[in-house]
Amino acid sequence: MPSSPRPLEVVAVIPAKDEEARIGITIAALEQIGSVGPVIVVDDGSTDQTAAVAEWTGGVEVVRHNRNRGKAAAMTTGAARAAELAPGVPVxxxxxxxxxxxxxxxxxxEPVLIGEADMTIAVLPPQRGPxxxxxxxxxxxxxxxxxxTGWTPTQPLSGQRCLSREALDAALPLASGWGVEVGLTVDVLRAGGRVLEVPCELHHRVTGRDLRSQAHRARQLADVTRALVDRSGAKEKVFARAGMAMRGARGLAGRGARGAARRVTTAVSSASRRLSREGEDQRP
Ligand SMILES: Nc1nc2c(ncn2[C@@H]2O[C@H](COP(=O)(O)OP(=O)(O)O)[C@@H](O)[C@H]2O)c(=O)[nH]1
Ligand SMILES: [Mg+2]
Structure with a gap:
């Protein structure tokens, strides 16, 4: 993948939804890193004071979505603003x-800044707490x-990643919702980018096993499956099933029914099993 002259720092983009309790300290910590330049917070229709807290913490730029559009949309907005603010600079x-x-x-x-990788992915240690x-x-x-792609990631869903501008542009438009990380990995590898996993001492809020968390996972699974299907060439055959599962997951967020969660999970898993078989069938 071609690259422009080496920048000395990166632009950080933080997609955030209802993070008033955590965003301030996250920004402050990030600003301590010498190789991190401008910080852009994309407040994705939060119903709490996320944007206000971010604005009062250091010199960050806050971009707001006036309604919730999902993590990938927030990352897209952040990537566009980063390109205006610091053209050609890694994100x-x-x-x-x-x-x-x-x-x-x-x-x-570091590996992206020195040109050793086109995308790095942070690998987190086991998380604290239940x-x-x-x-x-x-x-x-x-x-x-x-x-x-033939590559096996350790933590395929890790959201902490740094991309050269060329790698990021190769992955645009981003896969939607929670499929964004899977889409990034597949698209960057397919564009010939070098992807590197970097162990990093990071801790985040751990999603539990209550109903709300299960609904979050059902949505994640639907979006991940969709990102895979969209990149498989087997789209037409399995799309109807994945689409159904996705609609189910959206409904679930409102209704919160355990049985519906199970049905969504089953529908998406079977779409993904089918996808796997299609993938195998397509291998030379
Ligand atoms: N833009 C956007 N970001 C979100 C949304 N939901 C969660 N996030 C952010 O995405 C990041 C990861 O979300 P999180 O709930 O921690 O998911 P997990 O780490 O996969 O369990 C956090 O920075 C959240 O603030 C959303 O609807 N829109
Ligand atoms: Mg998290």
Whole structure:
């Protein structure tokens, strides 16, 4: 992948939704890293004071969506603003819930700045406290990426990643919603980019196993599957099923029914199993 003259710092983009309790400390920690330049917070229709807290913390720029459009849309908005603010400069995507551990992201930035990688992905240590899911979303994402690219990521859903501007542009338009990380990995690899996982001492809010968390995972699974399907060439055959699952997941967020969660998960898993078989069938 061609690259422009080497920049000395990156632009950080933080997609945030209802993070007033965490965004301030995340920004402050990030600003301690020498290789992080401008910080852009994209407030994605928060119903709390996320934008106000961000504006009062250091010299960040806050861009607002007046309604909630999802993480990928917020990242797209941030990437566009970064291109205006610092053309050609790499972009570091940072989740808003890392709090003080965001100060450890230096090693994730470095390989992109020195031209050793086109995209780095932070690999997190085991997280503190109870929580965590059953691994279905992670497995689906990991297996899907492997089938589409031949590369097996350790943490396919990690949102902490740094991309050269060329790599980021190669992945635009981004996969939607929670499929954005899977889409980035597949698209950058397919464009010939070098992807590097970097262990990093990061901690974030762990999603539990309550109903709300299960609904979050169902939406994640639907979006991840959609990103894979969209990149598989098997789109027409499995799209109807994935689409159905996605509509189910959206409805679930409102209704919060356990049975519906199970049905969505089953529908998406079977779409993804089908996708896997299609992928195998397509291999030479
Ligand atoms: N833009 C946007 N960001 C979101 C949304 N929901 C969550 N986020 C942000 O995305 C990041 C990851 O979300 P999180 O809930 O921690 O997901 P997890 O880390 O996968 O469990 C955090 O920075 C959130 O503030 C959303 O609807 N829109
Ligand atoms: Mg998180």
């Amino acid at each position: 570091l995507f940072v989740d808003a819930d890392l709090e003080s551990s965001a100060g450890n992201l230096g090693p994730v930035v 929580g965590g899911g059953f691994g279905i979303v992670v497995r689906t994402a990991r297996d899907g990426i492997r089938r589409l």
